[in-house]
Amino acid sequence: MKRSILLMLAATFVVSLLALLLVLFRMSPLEDTRWLSFLLFFVSAFVCAGAFFSFFGALIRSLMFQHEMYMMHFFIALRQGALLAFCTVSYLGLSMLEVATWWNVVLLLMTCGFVELYFLGRNKA
Numbered sequence: 001m002k003r004s005i006l007l008m009l010a011a012t013f014v015v016s017l018l019a020l021l022l023v024l025f026r027m028s029p030l031e032d033t034r035w036l037s038f039l040l041f042f043v044s045a046f047v048c049a050g051a052f053f054s055f056f057g058a059l060i061r062s063l064m065f066q067h068e069m070y071m072m073h074f075f076i077a078l079r080q081g082a083l084l085a086f087c088t089v090s091y092l093g094l095s096m097l098e099v100a101t102w103w104n105v106v107l108l109l110m111t112c113g114f115v116e117l118y119f120l121g122r123n124k125a
Helices: 002-027 035-064 071-096 102-124
Strands: none
Touching (some): 035 071, 071 102
16 A cells, blocks of 8 residues: 555656646746646646655655555645645745745745644644
């Protein structure tokens, strides 16, 4: 089960990376002003970053828990991957709008940290 979860996340990362490269080189969202190219860029970047962070989170958890990877660990890796992908894509959006300053990034990371703390506290209660 551990191998199939990691294989599924790796395949998702490869497919989403190919989609991101396709959007970057075929649609060129930085040069094109159509909303569809921006939307596809941000969606494919979110899925690619989420799959990347989830894969490495699940990989670290599978190395820490050698015997079995529980579905709870998989869901935590997915949630943390989605939060990190949200931070990454939000930073990309802020930098495209040229409003990315260090304190905006700190506020973004603190917000994602508080969301993660909420979920960790909710699971323990």
